Amino acid sequence: MSLIQQLINGLAQGSVYALIAVGYTMVYGIIRLINFAHADIYMMGAFIGYFAVTVFHVPFLPALLLAMIGCAILGMTIEKIAYKPLRKSPRIVLLITAMAMSLILEHGMATVVVGPNPRPFPELFKINIIHLGPVQINNVQIINLSVAIILVLILQYIVYKTKTGKAMRATSYDMEAAQLMGININNIVSITFAIGSSLAGAAGVLVGMMYPRIDPYMGMMPGLKAFIAAVLGGIGVLPGAMFGGILIGLCETFTKAYLSTKLSDAIVFSLLIIILIFKPAGLLGKPTREKV
Amino acid sequence: MLKVKGLNVFYGAIHALHDISIEVNEGEIVTLIGANGAGKTSTLRAISGLVAPKSGEITYNGTSLSGVPAYNLVNMGIAHVPEGRRIFANLTVMENLELGAFNRKDKDGIKRDFDMVFDKFPRLKERTWQQAGTLSGGEQQMLATARALMSRPKMILMDEPSMGLAPLLVREIFTIIQEINKTGTTVLLVEQNAHMALSIAHNAYVLETGKIVLSGSADDLLHDEAVRNAYLGEC
Ligand SMILES: Nc1ncnc2c1ncn2[C@@H]1O[C@H](COP(=O)(O)OP(=O)(O)O)[C@@H](O)[C@H]1O
Numbered sequence: 031m032s033l034i035q036q037l038i039n040g041l042a043q044g045s046v047y048a049l050i051a052v053g054y055t056m057v058y059g060i061i062r063l064i065n066f067a068h069a070d071i072y073m074m075g076a077f078i079g080y081f082a083v084t085v086f087h088v089p090f091l092p093a094l095l096l097a098m099i100g101c102a103i104l105g106m107t108i109e110k111i112a113y114k115p116l117r118k119s120p121r122i123v124l125l126i127t128a129m130a131m132s133l134i135l136e137h138g139m140a141t142v143v144v145g146p147n148p149r150p151f152p153e154l155f156k157i158n159i160i161h162l163g164p165v166q167i168n169n170v171q172i173i174n175l176s177v178a179i180i181l182v183l184i185l186q187y188i189v190y191k192t193k194t195g196k197a198m199r200a201t202s203y204d205m206e207a208a209q210l211m212g213i214n215i216n217n218i219v220s221i222t223f224a225i226g227s228s229l230a231g232a233a234g235v236l237v238g239m240m241y242p243r244i245d246p247y248m249g250m251m252p253g254l255k256a257f258i259a260a261v262l263g264g265i266g267v268l269p270g271a272m273f274g275g276i277l278i279g280l281c282e283t284f285t286k287a288y289l290s291t292k293l294s295d296a297i298v299f300s301l302l303i304i305i306l307i308f309k310p311a312g313l314l315g316k317p318t319r320e321k322v
Numbered sequence: 323m324l325k326v327k328g329l330n331v332f333y334g335a336i337h338a339l340h341d342i343s344i345e346v347n348e349g350e351i352v353t354l355i356g357a358n359g360a361g362k363t364s365t366l367r368a369i370s371g372l373v374a375p376k377s378g379e380i381t382y383n384g385t386s387l388s389g390v391p392a393y394n395l396v397n398m399g400i401a402h403v404p405e406g407r408r409i410f411a412n413l414t415v416m417e418n419l420e421l422g423a424f425n426r427k428d429k430d431g432i433k434r435d436f437d438m439v440f441d442k443f444p445r446l447k448e449r450t451w452q453q454a455g456t457l458s459g460g461e462q463q464m465l466a467t468a469r470a471l472m473s474r475p476k477m478i479l480m481d482e483p484s485m486g487l488a489p490l491l492v493r494e495i496f497t498i499i500q501e502i503n504k505t506g507t508t509v510l511l512v513e514q515n516a517h518m519a520l521s522i523a524h525n526a527y528v529l530e531t532g533k534i535v536l537s538g539s540a541d542d543l544l545h546d547e548a549v550r551n552a553y554l555g556e557c
């Protein structure tokens with residue numbers, strides 16, 4: 031397969047990682063928590079999409095929206111009941127709680143709701159392969175890339191152009207000072223969880239369309255890679271997460287195509303280690319600015 | 323206007339504030355002076371709701387502030403310029419100022435206040451699109467003060483505005499504090515620079531290791547033997 035072909039595949043994969051990575055980085059930016067349950071919110075997004083289509087027979091866009099809204103509510107709820115009461119606790123307590131939430135979602139789904147077996151994600155679009163010279167791209171890839179780009183643009187708009195976005199950036203920089211401005215930080219934390227979770231939910235549906243087998247543990251690997259993407263780009267730095275996601279997607283696709291399918295994950299993880307040795311704050315991260 | 327009665331603050335086992343009582347009347351500049359670690363910042367943080375006191379009563383115009391979340395204070399007319407300025411370094415100067423007016427809805431009033439702060443701090447006007455983190459220390463203090471004024475406060479709490487600034491800039495900041503006060507804003511000023519603080523304040527409290535050891539009119543304290551020896555050096 032040609033280089034351009036791999037580039038397209040890598041971008042399609044990377045855009046999914048980017049959508050998940052954004053949630054990791056936004057939540058970390060605001061409450062300094064690696065939200066381990068985030069990967070499972072992505073999984074929940076895939077299942078909400080699945081049920082929307084199989085039970086309610088809605089087409090793609092409403093299914094995507096339902097998954098996003100459902101995940102936003104789920105993310106906010108988890109924050110309110112599990113994380114908010116611990117905001118003043120040592121960070122390790124919060125981290126362990128996040129792991130617990132992750133396990134609850136995975137095993138709750140696997141034992142109570144859908145069972146552990148993979149389910150086929152319904153085909154929302156007839157796969158249509160488009161040939162452009164030596165390159166072939168299918169319509170689902172095009173749809174996924176477009177949706178990812180549109181969502182990222184909307185996110186950029188919210189964060190950098192709206193009053194809420196300004197409050198989010200201020201809160202992420204200095205939560206106390208933000209309160210002194212009259213910003214209700216509880217609302218800002220909720221909104222952050224809602225936005226991050228809705229993007230993960232969207233990613234769940236997009237992946238369901240690309241690799242149409244979904245199961246309660248499907249979040250583990252993509253979640254890990256998206257987390258790496260966020261760290262690679264500079265955790266807490268929004269453009270870093272997007273950049274990191276695309277980079278991991280490309281890296282993975284290229285190593286699979288040209289080096290080894292088996293080793294591709296190992297190579298991706300090694301890349302992280304090497305980059306962090308030279309740039310501990312991540313590619314777009316600023317050298318640590320711990321607050322006093 | 324502001325009454326603090328029997329305030330006790332603990333950090334774990336550290337008893338940082340012992341039965342602090344202070345009173346600030348409308349229209350005054352009241353200063354709280356004391357050495358590093360005396361508990362000045364803790365007092366302001368307790369008033370603002372950033373630390374929860376163990377006991378004591380804080381009332382503002384007769385309303386108790388206990389249990390009021392920090393983010394509601396600015397709506398009640400209290401602005402806090404925190405120690406170390408705490409500007410949002412990753413945001414532009416303009417965005418910092420806009421955040422000062424975060425909960426205000428009166429567009430015309432906000433516009434007038436932008437003119438007012440740019441008039442007071444012309445250096446900020448030249449730098450509206452600059453990242454606030456790239457400002458000098460003096461400019462950051464001006465931004466922090468201007469940001470607080472954008473909420474149109476009735477009362478402003480200032481924590482060591484002179485910290486780390488050259489004498490000329492300190493004088494400038496203190497002149498501005500006096501101006502702010504003359505236009506009707508009550509000021510509670512925390513300072514280590516006792517001389518400057520006492521010279522602009524009406525009333526003063528001296529804090530030592532978490533206790534108020536002296537209080538009175540700023541003028542009296544400025545001429546008090548003990549204060550002169552402990553806080554004013556030979557000046
Ligand atoms: N977050 C904190 N944790 C533990 N001790 C603190 C904390 N903040 C202040 N202290 C202690 O409380 C005392 C008063 O500090 P502070 O209010 O900052 O004094 P000042 O502003 O007068 O320098 C000091 O002994 C200081 O070490």
Ligand SMILES: [Mg+2]
Binds near residue numbers: 364
């Ligand atoms: Mg202090």
